[in-house]
Amino acid sequence: MNHFQSFIKKEDMEAKKVNQILKIAKMYYEMELSQQEIAKRENLSKSSISRLLSLAKELGFVKISVEKPLVSMADLEDRIEKKFGLRKVVVAPQMIDDEQVNFQDVCRLLGQDLGKYIKDQDTLTVAWGATLTEVTKRLDPYTRSGIKIVQANGGMSRIIKDYGNERIITRLCKGFDAQGYQIPAPVIVDQLPTAEALRQDHQIREVLELAEQADVGLWSVGRVSEKSLLFQLGQFEKEYFSKLKKRAVGDVCSHYLNIDGEIADPCLDGRIIAADPEKLKKIPTKIIIASGVDKARALTGALHGKFCDILYIDEKLAHKLK
Numbered sequence: 001m002n003h004f005q006s007f008i009k010k011e012d013m014e015a016k017k018v019n020q021i022l023k024i025a026k027m028y029y030e031m032e033l034s035q036q037e038i039a040k041r042e043n044l045s046k047s048s049i050s051r052l053l054s055l056a057k058e059l060g061f062v063k064i065s066v067e068k069p070l071v072s073m074a075d076l077e078d079r080i081e082k083k084f085g086l087r088k089v090v091v092a093p094q095m096i097d098d099e100q101v102n103f104q105d106v107c108r109l110l111g112q113d114l115g116k117y118i119k120d121q122d123t124l125t126v127a128w129g130a131t132l133t134e135v136t137k138r139l140d141p142y143t144r145s146g147i148k149i150v151q152a153n154g155g156m157s158r159i160i161k162d163y164g165n166e167r168i169i170t171r172l173c174k175g176f177d178a179q180g181y182q183i184p185a186p187v188i189v190d191q192l193p194t195a196e197a198l199r200q201d202h203q204i205r206e207v208l209e210l211a212e213q214a215d216v217g218l219w220s221v222g223r224v225s226e227k228s229l230l231f232q233l234g235q236f237e238k239e240y241f242s243k244l245k246k247r248a249v250g251d252v253c254s255h256y257l258n259i260d261g262e263i264a265d266p267c268l269d270g271r272i273i274a275a276d277p278e279k280l281k282k283i284p285t286k287i288i289i290a291s292g293v294d295k296a297r298a299l300t301g302a303l304h305g306k307f308c309d310i311l312y313i314d315e316k317l318a319h320k321l322k
């Protein structure tokens with residue numbers, strides 16, 4: 001191990017060494033001297049300067065970030081607001097042509113803003129999935145009191161697969177110092193009588209009622225695709241799913257909708273364990289986040305169905321909606 005690698009933690013380092021690292025970093029990043037110039041001034045080799053600069057970043061003395069310029073999406077946002085009668089639209093501008101980066105940018109925006117929509121004593125009902133998992137990873141903490149976080153649709157499955165529902169609830173509870181409630185039931189069952197019986201169970205009924213009476217709703221839209229979580233979780237037979245794809249464009253909280261925002265298959269919907277779709281529509285503040293042009297039809301159905309007041313989307317998807 002060389003001399004520089006032995007210094008790992010700030011608290012373990014001598015003040016003299018810390019000061020040397022800070023001095024080198026300030027000369028390089030603030031005075032904009034080259035490593036060669038610094039080496040000459042400090043009577044050190046260029047390789048030593050390079051190692052000290054690396055240590056400055058490792059120890060958190062220097063933090064480098066790429067700040068995106070504020071690009072106005074106001075005209076595009078305004079057109080979508082007027083077309084669908086929305087309260088607010090936030091479009092994440094596309095900086096590079098990369099779907100994953102654009103997805104993360106939209107999630108970051110909502111993660112930063114979510115607390116603005118939640119007041120003390122509010123109840124937030126939330127669906128599950130990859131998008132909301134990403135949002136909660138990027139959540140800015142807010143000081144709130146008396147908040148309840150309530151799962152909007154069932155989630156357990158016979159297949160062991162991480163679909164984010166527990167992490168989403170846990171992260172939101174931590175971010176808002178809230179009490180969390182989960183639905184102890186699968187999202188879909190085989191028979192209507194089974195679903196009706198489950199909805200009458202007092203534990204399940206209590207959570208569903210909390211979700212239906214929420215102040216704020218947060219969800220994304222799912223595609224009718226073999227890549228969707230519900231299909232991957234083994235909730236549908238292939239033959240039926242092929243028929244569903246002809247009727248439905250996507251789902252909100254596991255309620256499958258047609259392009260007009262109506263329930264695509266009432267028989268299927270009766271077997272879904274989730275907050276009632278008509279009551280979800282009456283929640284005062286409903287937030288949808290979506291990314292990727294492949295979500296355009298699903299999102300259009302959700303917007304026509306009045307499942308959204310506030311919309312967070314990426315620029316490419318926004319152009320599909322305008």
